[in-house]
Amino acid sequence: MKTLDKLSNKQLKQIIVWTLNDLDNAAGSANYQKLDDKVKGWCAMLAEAVRHQIDKALKQTVNEEE
Numbered sequence: 001m002k003t004l005d006k007l008s009n010k011q012l013k014q015i016i017v018w019t020l021n022d023l024d025n026a027a028g029s030a031n032y033q034k035l036d037d038k039v040k041g042w043c044a045m046l047a048e049a050v051r052h053q054i055d056k057a058l059k060q061t062v063n064e065e066e
Contacts, residue, residue: 023047
């Protein structure tokens with residue numbers, strides 16, 4: 001995505017944090033009562049997938065440093 005290339009690493013990290021917070025809030029918060037269980041479940045699954053990709057990238061970084 002060319003637009004992401006224009007952002008600093010700090011900005012990209014902040015966007016990821018905001019996205020994970022929004023997904024976590026949507027998955028479990030009472031503030032999102034209008035969302036049905038299917039949507040909340042999807043948000044939880046997506047948050048887990050993003051965290052998995054972050055963990056995978058960290059493991060790859062560690063392996064490259066060894």
